[in-house]
Amino acid sequence: MNSQSTSDASQGESLDEGLSWLAGAGEPAALSVTIEVPPPGGAGVTRTPAPPSPAPEGESQGESASAGDDPTRPELGRYDVIETLGQGGMGVVYLAKEGNLRRSVALKCTHSSRVDADSLKRFVLEAQITAQLEHPGIVPVYALELANDGTVAYSMKRIEGRELADEIAALRELFAREGHSRAFRRQRRSLLDRFVRVCEAVHYAHDHGVTHRDLKPANIMLGDHHEVYVVDWGLAKVGPEEAGEELDLSALSDAPIDTRTQGGDLRGTPLYMSPEQASCDHDRVGPASDIYALGLILFELLYLRFGRHATTFVEAIEKGRQNVLEPPPRALDTSQELRAIIAKATQKRGEDRYASAADLAHDVRSVLRGEETTALPDRGLRKLRRWMSQHPHLVGWLILLGVATSAGGAIYSTVQRRVERAKALAQAEARERALGALNASTARHAALLSLYMSELGGEVHAIAASTEELLRLDKPMGLGPIPAAPAAFVTEGGVPTATRAERYGNRIISLEVPVGFAPPGGEKDLPFLGGLTKRLRAPFLPAGANPVTRAGVLRGDSAIEWTYVALEESGAIVLFPGTRGDWDADYDPRQKPWYRAAAEGFAKRGALQTWSKPYVDGMGQGLVVTCGHVVLDPEGKFAGVAGLDVTLFRVAGRLAALEELPGFRRAVLIGEKGLELASSSGQVKGELPEHPDAARIANSARDGHLQRGGLLVSWCRLPHHGWTVVTEVQESELIAAF
16 A cells, blocks of 8 residues: 555555455355345455556556556556546446456446545445346446555446437437337337346345335446346345445444434435435335336336426425326327336335336236236226237137127127127226326326425525525615605606506506505614515516516416515515505504414424415405515524415416316315315405315315216315315216327
């Protein structure tokens, strides 16, 4: 080992001591339910000396210097490092020749200068897990090595081929050029056959107590000779506990080596996470989680697009928790069996998915062979057609025999009964498909509405945070003008750029200057609150907003009506957009229900954010809800409330996409007491009506459907607000479309 400094030397000694148990005479135990890690004094890693300084016979001195003098390459005596194949944050993979065997191997090494105890622990466990899973679909590991400079490495079979992700990309390009050509169908069928072998390899790992937890096309390699490998087991979980928790690495560094990942940490790739992974429910992460990822891989293979679309990390995680998936594109529509297989593999609850990866492989193989699947058992006409396709000669003889032995009347009667039965079966299947599409569409829009309400909560949080920053600085930051008094909005011209807006009851509205007022003695804080103008305007007009966006705000394109901040000490309030309200001279926001609800929630429960019950807005905006967020002073004490008002009938406008359903009648947002808060058919005015099915919905599960006359009614609850999205469609029109 080269001595660079005293600390480097001590680190090297620590590595030597920590890995001394890896040198011995035994062999690691076989993988069963858990990975058996060799105890101190066991075997598993060979310490290899540094290579001799003279160049080997038959090689030039210059070539030796090129490989040996590179400080980034490890010095492993029985391996000749040839080139770098790839590298990541924890290690590097080299192409090397192994000793006297002269076979090419892939050599994965740690960064000796950057590796910590936890990373080293997972590196060794990845090697052990992969080595003990002896299956044709898992890369063989040959040896675990420790170099004199502290580098830990393991050698494995070198794979020559492409990632499944690259093959899917090539298939996508082929489809773009040729559409459903014979070459496209042949290539997709070949990839489906290899997908079956991936499932079999994953099932083998599950049988030995190992869950991969990061299955995706980039972690599946397809060899040049039809080999299939599942790679990158670095996040694998063994049994009910994490693999390697029995490993003793106490001598590797001074840092605590028994530190476990916190329960809130995410493990895996967001676009392929199961709901339990996205929710950090580690106790429920297991083989069913891998089956979910396999379902998303199958979706991507068939439809050449991600099964879950997201533009941000937060959106991907939220959609993973809610199990929001993309609908299959019509241009690449597949058989009902394949759609059913994907749907079963990607169920939200693990117990509703396939019982094993082998069952998933069996169903995909059955589709390739034209056989019945468990995801969509044959019934009615489908069962008859499949039987006929499998026995064409027998069917022909039966037809001839029937014609020869039956009279015309008997034949007609038999055919008529079969036709009626087939129609009934076809209608039942169509109804089942229609109900599935209806429930899925309602659940998808409920999830999107819940996500939108969460985004509004984030806007209020940002306003509260800006207010707290102003309080910390104890002076305005020059972010906006001094709020105008309500009297300035009595006549046009009182506030520059102000205009009348029908949305706000034909009041004079300013999208530049907020309105501010305070009880007697509290006016001193109004210039201070003027520093919040840009932050209060942001939910309406993001940076760079154009005149079209401004016109949309005045027209009512946004569900947000008001943003505001009120301070506890002075009672001063600033509100955007600026306008004249029906406020008394002694108006005190601290006495209003929205303010008291936020203050009491913080005092009693420590809640920073509170959503109000729906109420009628005093400024004529109809039924609204308020999101109030507590403002804290630099000492963490209650200092005021930031708020945002949302008009419910404009929120319900986000359900308009449901109108694309055949037979759509209306979408309704109902509250906890079954009252209709908003409807796609128009704003609810006067006394709120009770939904006809409110009682049945209240006494049922979180989501479901029922029939009322000729209507099908589907619903899905929003968990954090107590609201329910209800969709009503004409049954006959919906079923006719399927």
